[in-house]
Amino acid sequence: MPRTLWLLVIGMAVNVTGSSFLWPLNTIYIHDHLGKSLSVAGIVLMLNSGASVIGNLFGGVLFDKIGGYKSVLLGIGISLFSLVGLTMWHGWPTYVVFLTIAGFGAGIIFPSMFAMAGSVWKEGGRKAFNAIYVAQNLGVAVGAALGGLVASYSFQLIFIANTLMYIVFLVIAVLGYRGINTVSVTQSTILQEKPVVKNHRKLYALLVLCIGYLLCWVGYVQWQTTIAAFTQELNITLKQYSFLWTVNGALIVLGQPLVNLFVKRIKSLKTQINLGIVIFIGSFALTAGAKEFPIFLTAMIILTIGEMFIWPAVPTIANDLAPKGREGFYQGIVNSTATGGRMIGPLLGGVLVDVYGTSMLFSVLIVLLFISIFTTLIYDRKIKEKKQLAHAS
Secondary structure, X not given: OOHHHHHHHHHHHHHHHHHHOOHHHHHHHHHHHOOOOHHHHHHHHHHHHHHHHHHHHHHHHHHHHHOHHHXXXXXXXXXXXXXXXXXXXXXXXXXXXXXXXXXXXXXXXXHHHHHHHHHHOHHHOHHHHHHHHHHHHHHHHHHHHHHHHXXXXXXXXXXXXXXXXXXXXHHHHHHHOOOOOOOXXXXXXXXXXXXXXXXHHHHHHHHHHHHHHHHHXXXXXXXXXXXXXXXXXXXXXXXXXXXXXXXXXXXXXXXXXXXXXXXXXXXXXXXXXXXXXXXXXXXXXXXXXXXXXXXXXXXXXXXXXXXHHHOXXXXXXXXXXXXXXXXXXXXXXXXXXXXXXXXXXXXXXXXXXXXXXXXXXXXXXXXXXXXXXXXXXXXXXXXXXXXXXXXXX
């Protein structure tokens, strides 16, 4: 890999490590330390995710207009402002305000980091993006582990540690990213795409597939929200809960080669996704009856295996479905769907737990996952019908 890409990889790892100090513990902090209900915690996280969506779209436009270097610096600047604010004022409601601003700032950073990775190693193709993806998961593993350790001493230190990591990221960006040439790269965003899509069957197929994808994310995000609070009620420590995310990130980084060997034997991406969803269902069924940490750990390992089957497959199908020149638009739909799941999930989960209890939550999640199996099975039906008619004629 080129030296510049290594700097992007290191920067991404530092960035995600910093944010991973806080995001797994958000619900715990809002629920246990600020004394708010899980429904309120869900609304707060929905605001954070919504701001991140806006930041992503804004960051893509900025990348085209002012380049990746300035866009990343702006994102880091906004993030640092919010984190300094959180360090000084992390009560209610200032926590909500600064967390929302943090989501916007982080959202600006990501499109430029991915776009710059593609520009500095064009001949590397997917390898450049895989390197950034691995760096993200390494950051999740390290940040979550350190976050739980730090939080067990003081939540105040979490905000300070997060701020310090972003300062390190700022130094890396200032010293390493100035010379990255991104003029020739066109970053496509939803805001820039024309609304006309000629092949409606393929767009319809993607939208149906993304219904199931959204439902998978609604379930997955419960591990960061309602299940996080559930573990605290069972007297599982913050260190232990954060260790679950360390295992998640480490498995994704270390287990990728083994999953790739298995995936090669699966005939279709549709089968791969549905196998992942079935694994998700097994994880939630196990979590529903969990009372002790080893069961949660086992359920997290199962969940991570399912994630490794589903998450890469959906963007791949979107790329296959996309007409030439519409790849950015189709990938934008996929990214928006994932963020939509992260927005809806905390609120839905919080309301279900507050009103009906955790057993109802897991029942609803399993039903939603069965629905996602159905949508995955039928998403390409119209495309197949068209091919059959073409062969018949």
